[in-house]
Amino acid sequence: ETGVTQTPRHLVMGMTNKKSLKCEQHLGHNAMYWYKQSAKKPLELMFVYSLEERVENNSVPSRFSPECPNSSHLFLHLHTLQPEDSALYLCASSQSPGGEVDEQFFGPGTRLTVL
Amino acid sequence: AQSVAQPEDQVNVAEGNPLTVKCTYSVSGNPYLFWYVQYPNRGLQFLLKYITGDNLVKGSYGFEAEFNKSQTSFHLKKPSALVSDSALYFCAVREGSASKIIFGSGTRLSIRP
Numbered sequence: 001e002t003g004v005t006q007t008p009r010h011l012v013m014g015m016t017n018k019k020s021l022k023c024e025q026h027l028g029h030n031a032m033y034w035y036k037q038s039a040k041k042p043l044e045l046m047f048v049y050s051l052e053e054r055v056e057n058n059s060v061p062s063r064f065s066p067e068c069p070n071s072s073h074l075f076l077h078l079h080t081l082q083p084e085d086s087a088l089y090l091c092a093s094s095q096s097p098g099g100e101v102d103e104q105f106f107g108p109g110t111r112l113t114v115l
Numbered sequence: 116a117q118s119v120a121q122p123e124d125q126v127n128v129a130e131g132n133p134l135t136v137k138c139t140y141s142v143s144g145n146p147y148l149f150w151y152v153q154y155p156n157r158g159l160q161f162l163l164k165y166i167t168g169d170n171l172v173k174g175s176y177g178f179e180a181e182f183n184k185s186q187t188s189f190h191l192k193k194p195s196a197l198v199s200d201s202a203l204y205f206c207a208v209r210e211g212s213a214s215k216i217i218f219g220s221g222t223r224l225s226i227r228p
Contacts, residue, residue, distance in 0.1 A: 004158070043159075043205065043218035056215055090158050102209070103149060104216070106158030 003027040004107035006091050012113045013081065021076040021110045023091030030096045032074040033104065034066060037088040049074060050096065081114045088112070117142040119208045121219035128196045128226050136191040136222045138206030148189040149207040149216065150180055159205060165189060176200070196226045 004025045013019050025032065034046040048056035049068040063085075065077040074091055088111050092104040118141045128134045140146055147166055151159040163174025170182045180191045191204060206219040 006158075040220075042220045045215060045217075048215065058215075092158070102147070102216075103161040103164055104159075105161065106151075108156070108158045 004091060004093055004105050006089075006107035006110050008110060009108065010111045010113075012115065013078070014115050015081060015083075017081075018077070018079040020078065021089055021091075021112075023074040023076075023107055025072055025074075025091075025093035025105070025107075027093055027105060029093040029105070030071050031094045032068060032071070033092040033094075034074065034076050035090040035092065037090055037109070038086075043090070046076075078112075081112075083114050086112055086114045117146075117208055117210045117215075117217050119206050119217050119219040121204075121206055121222045123222050124220075125223045125225065128224070130198055130226050130228050131195050134193050134196045134200070134224065134226070136204050136206075136224060138189045138191065138219060139187050140189060140206070140208040141187060142208060142210040144210050146189075147209040148180070148182060149209075150174065150178070150189075150191050151205045151207065151218075152176075153203040153205065153221075155202075162191070162204075198226045198228055200224060201226045 007022045031050045033048050036044045045058050046060045047066045052068045063080050067075040088109045090109045091107040094102050094104045120139050149164045150162040153159045162178050163172050165172045165182045173179045178193050203221045203223050205221050207216045209216045
């Protein structure tokens with residue numbers, strides 16, 4: 001519906017597992033974002049990529065590792081997560097970060113539960 | 116540093132009545148302001164934005180927002196609420212050409228029939 005898809009929609013993992021979240025945008029945008037949405041907390045920006053180059057990294061723990069192989073795909077690789085990392089992880093894209101036409105289009109999110 | 120505040124966790128309105136969802140911001144330069152809506156089990160959807168120009172901005176689904184520079188506010192409004200407007204609403208601010216948008220904590224809007 002929004003042109004941004006995320007898989008999987010739900011993920012349950014143990015603290016020793018390694019998994020990856022995938023995001024794909026079909027809008028021809030040049031910028032992609034990862035956000036973390038926890039209950040009763042503001043939306044937290046994790047990473048920003050512009051033209052496949054990381055331009056923002058908000059002091060995210062190294063157990064989260066982003067990858068942007070091209071302007072349409074964004075991954076978030078997860079390893080040795082903690083229970084407090086359980087949240088909704090949202091991917092977004094925009095035409096370009098910092099430009100006037102910069103409203104972001106969001107995917108439906110991946111609901112992550114860490115046991 | 117830029118910041119945004121949504122002082123109300125929840126707003127309750129009867130269907131057909133006007134609604135207002137409040138937002139105040141703080142930036143050192145020119146603000147770019149946004150409103151997004153999130154329905155259950157969905158990502159955020161863009162509603163409207165203010166960049167420059169007319170202080171009253173019209174957006175999707177009949178929503179509008181008024182930019183008030185002196186009060187550093189950007190309240191979301193709708194003249195007549197619908198039950199289907201019930202959702203979580205986020206205000207966001209970006210300072211000029213910065214790549215980072217800061218989101219507010221969200222306001223849950225509940226419209227009763």
